[in-house]
Amino acid sequence: MARIAFERLAHGYPGSSAYALKPMDMVWEDAGAYALLGPSGCGKTTLLNIVSGLLRPREGRVLFDGQDVTGLSTERRNVAQVFQFPVVYDTMTMRENLAFPLRNRGVPAAAARARVEHVAGLLGLSGMLDRRARNLGADDKQKISLGRGLVRDDVAAILFDEPLTVIDPHLKWELRSRLKELHRQVPVTMIYVTHDQTEALTFADRVVVMSEGEVVQVGTPEALFDRPAHTFVGHFIGSPGMNFLPCAVEGDTATLAGGHRVGLPRGYGALAGKVELGIRPEFAAIARDGLPVTVRRVEDLGRRRIARVELDGVPFAATLPEGMAVPAEPRLALDPRRLHVYADGRLAEGEG
Numbered sequence: 001m002a003r004i005a006f007e008r009l010a011h012g013y014p015g016s017s018a019y020a021l022k023p024m025d026m027v028w029e030d031a032g033a034y035a036l037l038g039p040s041g042c043g044k045t046t047l048l049n050i051v052s053g054l055l056r057p058r059e060g061r062v063l064f065d066g067q068d069v070t071g072l073s074t075e076r077r078n079v080a081q082v083f084q085f086p087v088v089y090d091t092m093t094m095r096e097n098l099a100f101p102l103r104n105r106g107v108p109a110a111a112a113r114a115r116v117e118h119v120a121g122l123l124g125l126s127g128m129l130d131r132r133a134r135n136l137g138a139d140d141k142q143k144i145s146l147g148r149g150l151v152r153d154d155v156a157a158i159l160f161d162e163p164l165t166v167i168d169p170h171l172k173w174e175l176r177s178r179l180k181e182l183h184r185q186v187p188v189t190m191i192y193v194t195h196d197q198t199e200a201l202t203f204a205d206r207v208v209v210m211s212e213g214e215v216v217q218v219g220t221p222e223a224l225f226d227r228p229a230h231t232f233v234g235h236f237i238g239s240p241g242m243n244f245l246p247c248a249v250e251g252d253t254a255t256l257a258g259g260h261r262v263g264l265p266r267g268y269g270a271l272a273g274k275v276e277l278g279i280r281p282e283f284a285a286i287a288r289d290g291l292p293v294t295v296r297r298v299e300d301l302g303r304r305r306i307a308r309v310e311l312d313g314v315p316f317a318a319t320l321p322e323g324m325a326v327p328a329e330p331r332l333a334l335d336p337r338r339l340h341v342y343a344d345g346r347l348a349e350g351e352g
């Protein structure tokens with residue numbers, strides 16, 4: 001188990017002057033469950049490979065429990081890895097595959113056997129341990145890969161790189177929950193790379209959101225939802241994502257582009273750059289009183305309905321309350337406690 005720290009860490013690939021990973025300082029606590037979340041190309045794999053030792057950063061240091069491991073190999077760092085695609089020995093049984101990392105480390109047979117059966121149980125593989133890996137489907141093979149990553153409890157960290165990519169959609173939910181359960185039982189530092197917010201939010205205690213080579217927020221799933229630190233996080237987390245309305249802010253009042261005034265829950269000093277009001281669709285409802293909007297369409301998402309509206313010509317997603325038909329003169333009611341102000345994409349703190 002390890003506390004992982006990055007000191008002025010940055011990376012650029014040979015032949016490119018641009019940063020694939022912009023300079024950063026960050027700490028991941030021992031035994032935490034972290035997800036690295038962001039769109040394709042934002043630098044997740046680069047950061048993961050720097051943690052595992054597959055890639056040496058161009059600048060800065062990586063520390064495991066205070067020890068500089070920047071120049072150490074994956075093996076010397078003692079990290080386990082699970083990749084997108086199964087890595088299994090076809091000629092071995094499932095049991096032998098799962099026991100392999102333990103045998104390699106000289107774990108006594110009885111302890112190894114117990115550990116393999118425990119992990120197999122958690123992954124739903126108990127009844128099939130003596131089957132040859134060669135005869136298995138992609139789902140089961142990937143479960144073995146996951147099991148091999150999880151079977152040692154003496155590792156500094158377990159790194160997962162989009163581990164559910166090949167898993168059948170209906171099994172994904174089950175495996176996500178099992179991984180979370182496993183982390184509760186074996187509190188090893190786990191780092192899980194994904195571009196899928198559901199996977200990140202189910203698995204992680206702390207989600208590291210990345211955009212264009214930069215960590216834009218590290219927070220609990222609740223914090224990312226309640227207080228996105230950056231407009232990118234607001235857009236990326238939630239479905240639909242947060243709404244942003246261009247505005248001018250003076251004290252505790254925002255004036256929207258069309259001239260409507262909105263009371264804010266706190267006061268703000270002078271704000272530089274592009275100023276926007278942010279609110280999630282969950283806290284903006286179609287109503288009979290409020291800001292006038294035009295409803296373009298209503299989407300039924302099963303448990304809730306989302307009205308796609310326009311406010312002063314700006315597209316906006318709002319909640320259509322249960323049982324309500326779209327009124328003849330639809331209005332938008334904003335929950336004032338849930339309003340946030342952003343200046344040049346960053347959350348403005350405000351006072352009060």
Ligand SMILES: Nc1ncnc2c1ncn2[C@@H]1O[C@H](COP(=O)(O)OP(=O)(O)OP(=O)(O)O)[C@@H](O)[C@H]1O
Binds near residue numbers: 040045
């Ligand atoms: N070996 C490489 N050589 C040059 N550039 C690279 C290399 N690997 C990644 N990059 C670039 O670095 C940036 C970050 O890539 P990275 O693979 O870390 O992102 P990612 O978030 O993991 O994306 P994905 O989800 O598609 O894997 C991208 O612009 C990518 O093109």
